[in-house]
Amino acid sequence: MVPHLVTALTGPINELEQRIIDSMPATERWFRLEWMEHTPPFYCSVDIRNAGFKLAPVDTNLYPDGWNNLSEPMLPLAVQAAMAAIEKICPExxxxxLIPENHRQDNTFYLCNIEQLVRIFRMAGLNVRVGSIDPDIKAPTEIALPNGGSVLLEPVIRSERRLGLKDFDPCTILVNNDLSSGAPGILEDLHEQYLLPPLHAGWHVRLKSRHFASYEEVTKRFSKMLGIDPWLINPMYNQCGEVDFNNSTGLDCLRSNTDSLLGRIRRKYKEYGIQEKPFVVVKADNGTSGIGIATVRDMHDLDALEERVRKVVPVRQGGQPISNVIIQEGILTHERINDAVAEPVVYMLDRYVVGGFYRVHAHRGIDENLNAPGARYVPLAFDDSNLLPEPGKKPGASAPNRFYMYGVVARLAMLAASYELEATDPLLEELS
Known part of the structure; x- marks a missing residue:
């Protein structure tokens, strides 16, 4: 099932689609040269919003779950990408x-994601076991899943400089825990073991504002090569630090930066003749899962925000208080599955797009966060005939072309993440 745009098929996004498809050799060469200079994150997922007049990422997750939402035809792509990634890092x-999130034993949906990752890497030629660093897991615990499968969680064993399980000494450790609460000491100072992703990819270090600063840099160069306005693929943002919502400090920064950003968006809307009302999204500068999100459409919203935000944005994932916020340009989604609002999420392993799905919510609007209870997931229609773009098709008429465009934007976000990780790598900081 392929969602359809409800906006007219003559807007800027279709011009962008045409430009990207026409420039496909130059685009792929551009990415190839970038990956010669930069190392992609081991895996990631990118949430994308398609407003019809703009297509841009709104979040990049370096510890993606939800792999169980990918369709079966996508599995060979994921296995091949996993093989390439492992061969590059540790050919032997x-x-x-595989280290999952803590305290998720009752969340069988999340554990189905772990089961799928185990499946992918086993098919890539590895012996895979799931080791939990959750103190509640004291003995091997098998958990039945609703799909008929099961996941065996085993307590990890830490020696002086290595991490493993009983009778299992891995050379590679894959973390599927975004470390919002900080880096566990048990994962530090490992000897001759590859930890993927590195610890500084966790949300205890990452900032969304830093990521989107890198993304802005990437899109400026890519857009210059393509001859387009970077705004068409880049969400504008501002950032405020040292905000205390409970004590009402730092809110002047929030007010001035929100007003400034709304003004910049209005000017862009006027330039392109867009009749929609602009809005911004205020959220924690670090953290995931849609926690701590408030929508602001005009300065009148900010008059009531102080009281409301105490209920909406008090803490981020992991229970940590919010002190830094990002104010991000809100991007509508004009894609639908039946009558439900939808947004694409693209999954990548190494530098390869391996699939994705639509996050669908029947009770949310086109300007609301869809990563919320009640969301469901529909795999992207990447069947055998839809793996490659179709040059020559009329813009907006080809699902493969639309999916290829998603993949381009997602890879730009992945490249920005590689810039971000290089800038925060403690080893590179020591060398400099």
Whole structure:
């Protein structure tokens, strides 16, 4: 099932689609040269919003879950990408230890994601076991899943400088925990073991504002090559630090930066003749899962925000208080599955797009966060005939072309993440 745009098929996005498809050799060469200079994150997912007049990422997750939402035809792509990634990092790899999130034993949906990751890396030629660093897991615990499968969680064993399981010594450790609460000491100072992603990819270090600063840099160069306005693929943003919502401090920064950003968006809307009302999204500068999100459409919203935000944005994932916020340009989504609002989420392993799905919410509007209870997931229609773009098709008429465009934007976000990780790598900081 392929969602359809309800906006007219003559807007800027279709011009962008045509430009990207026409420039496909130059686009792929551009990415190829970038990956010669930069190392992609091991895996990631990118949430994308398609407003019809603008297509841009709104979040990039370096510890993606939801792999169970990918369709079966996508599995061979994921396995091949996993093989390429492992060969590049550790060609002799034999054993892989997968570390899931803590306290998720009752969340069988999340554990189905872990089961799918185990499946992918086993098919890539690795012995895979799931090692939990959750103190509640004291003995091997098998959990049945609603799909008929199961996941065996085993307590990790930490020696002086290595991490493993009983009778299982991995050379590679894959973490599926975004470390919002900080880096566990048990994962630090490992000897001759590859930890993927590195610890500084966690939300205890990452900032959304830093990521989107890198993304802005990437899109400026890509857009210059393509001859387009970077705004068509880049969400504008401002950032405020040292905000205390409970004590009402730092809110002047929030007010001035929100007003400034709304003004910049209005000017762009006027330039393109867009009749929609602009809005911004205020959220924690670090963290995931849609926690701590408030929508502001005009300065009157900010008059009531102080009281409301105490209920909406008090803490981020992991229970940590919010002190830094990002004010991000809000991007409508004009895609639908039946009558429900939808947004694409693209999944990548190494530098390869391996699939994705639509996050669909029947009770949310086109300007609201869809990553909320009640969301459902529909795999992107990447069947055998839809793996490659179709040059020559009329803009807006080809699902493969639309999906290819999603993949281009997602790879730009992945490249920005590689810039971001290089800038925060403690080893590179020591060398400099």
């Amino acid at each position: 790899a034999r054993n892989l230890l």
